Amino acid sequence: MDLKPNHISPVITEPIPVKSRLGLPSNLMSYPPGIELNSTTSMLFNNIQRRKNVPSKLDELRAGGWLEAMIACSPPRKKQTKDSDDSYEQYLTWMMKYPSALTSFEQITAHAKGKRIALFLDYDGTLSPIVDNPENAIMTDEMRTSVKNVARYFPTAIISGRSRDKVFEFVKLTELYYAGSHGMDIMGPVRNNDSHGSHPNSIRTTDSQGKEVNLFQPASEFLPMIDEVFRTLIEKTKDIKGSSVENNKFCVSVHYRNVAVEDYGLVDQCVKEVLKNYPRLRLTSGRKVFEVRPTIDWNKGKAVEFLLESLDLSDCNDVLPIYVGDDRTDEDAFKVLRERKCGYGILVSSVRKDTDAFYSLRDPSEVMEFLKSLVKWV
Numbered sequence: 001m002d003l004k005p006n007h008i009s010p011v012i013t014e015p016i017p018v019k020s021r022l023g024l025p026s027n028l029m030s031y032p033p034g035i036e037l038n039s040t041t042s043m044l045f046n047n048i049q050r051r052k053n054v055p056s057k058l059d060e061l062r063a064g065g066w067l068e069a070m071i072a073c074s075p076p077r078k079k080q081t082k083d084s085d086d087s088y089e090q091y092l093t094w095m096m097k098y099p100s101a102l103t104s105f106e107q108i109t110a111h112a113k114g115k116r117i118a119l120f121l122d123y124d125g126t127l128s129p130i131v132d133n134p135e136n137a138i139m140t141d142e143m144r145t146s147v148k149n150v151a152r153y154f155p156t157a158i159i160s161g162r163s164r165d166k167v168f169e170f171v172k173l174t175e176l177y178y179a180g181s182h183g184m185d186i187m188g189p190v191r192n193n194d195s196h197g198s199h200p201n202s203i204r205t206t207d208s209q210g211k212e213v214n215l216f217q218p219a220s221e222f223l224p225m226i227d228e229v230f231r232t233l234i235e236k237t238k239d240i241k242g243s244s245v246e247n248n249k250f251c252v253s254v255h256y257r258n259v260a261v262e263d264y265g266l267v268d269q270c271v272k273e274v275l276k277n278y279p280r281l282r283l284t285s286g287r288k289v290f291e292v293r294p295t296i297d298w299n300k301g302k303a304v305e306f307l308l309e310s311l312d313l314s315d316c317n318d319v320l321p322i323y324v325g326d327d328r329t330d331e332d333a334f335k336v337l338r339e340r341k342c343g344y345g346i347l348v349s350s351v352r353k354d355t356d357a358f359y360s361l362r363d364p365s366e367v368m369e370f371l372k373s374l375v376k377w378v
């Protein structure tokens with residue numbers, strides 16, 4: 001199979017502009033903190049300002065917009081309802097721009113007429129609800145059955161920031177394709193005349209069932225570095241109560257969901273200090289998590305393109321790709337679909353957010369309903 005060269009040869013990205021206000025090296029930049037503050041996050045932020053003995057780093061963080069970003073980067077668990085506050089009205093306006101994939105189901109399936117749907121699903125926050133302990137992000141049996149059923153009819157892949165092994169442990173469905181580490185670890189099919197097999201980042205191997213598969217790991221050279229940074233981050237964050245570090249094989253997650261808000265600055269400072277020694281690693285952010293990853297030009301969007309090509313599903317006239325995801329790393333995939341003018345991104349969110357998706361679903365239970373609807377529609 002022929003892949004466009006830029007799909008299989010991730011190049012080192014251009015240096016990211018230095019956050020001059022913080023004097024940070026170019027790799028120490030997460031996504032821009034363009035997050036809307038809601039009433040809860042504003043209140044938290046104001047409380048921090050009032051506190052005495054606040055580390056001076058907080059002021060610096062505030063100036064750079066980082067603190068707001070850290071506080072606001074995960075929507076409140078409480079859904080916006082008519083009674084909650086006037087932002088409900090703004091949410092409804094947002095919903096007009098990103099309508100529910102459930103109420104727009106007929107419109108979506110009208111575009112799928114005569115085509116094959118290819119389904120891409122994020123894991124955390126999409127198939128399983130966000131929980132305090134990442135180890136407990138278990139998907140329900142009902143969700144598993146829904147994914148299994150949908151995969152009977154449509155090629156289905158899970159694309160997660162977790163390590164591929166970990167996400168498989170959670171999902172446990174052998175009929176899917178899996179991309180772990182934000183797409184930097186893809187297990188896909190072997191096909192005749194497969195050019196992946198000969199690519200330096202690809203190897204032929206067998207999966208847990210003994211089936212021959214193609215393993216694409218464009219960041220394999222970073223493994224020792226990621227291991228080292230993982231161990232360093234564990235050591236450096238050990239005194240920050242509530243923080244935890246997760247090894248996702250080709251990237252590392254530093255969680256601060258359980259850290260007191262007044263200590264967010266410490267987490268931020270610590271991660272950035274460590275990364276100063278690793279110019280070939282960069283920082284992105286997700287839901288109350290910093291993601292340390294290699295500076296290769298590879299992300300969930302590239303993984304979607306790669307899988308579409310590997311599965312011979314890249315012809316937009318025949319295939320409608322649908323990507324369902326909830327966090328900023330999923331935006332790369334939404335963007336790819338939008339730019340290709342092929343398929344739809346569906347953002348899972350119960351609060352308004354800037355997104356490149358076309359539709360929205362409020363939470364994993366709506367995702368499950370959507371999957372069930374697809375099966376009924378077939």
Ligand SMILES: O=P(O)(O)OC[C@H]1O[C@H](O[C@H]2O[C@H](CO)[C@@H](O)[C@H](O)[C@H]2O)[C@H](O)[C@@H](O)[C@@H]1O
Nearest residue numbers: 123124130131132134137160161253257287289
């Ligand atoms: O791409 P995903 O499958 O969405 O993975 C992204 C990160 O998800 C996990 O963290 C998030 O979910 C946790 C469990 O609900 C939650 O505790 C945490 O605050 C969230 O950020 C996972 O632990 C990370 O490694 C993934 O990168």
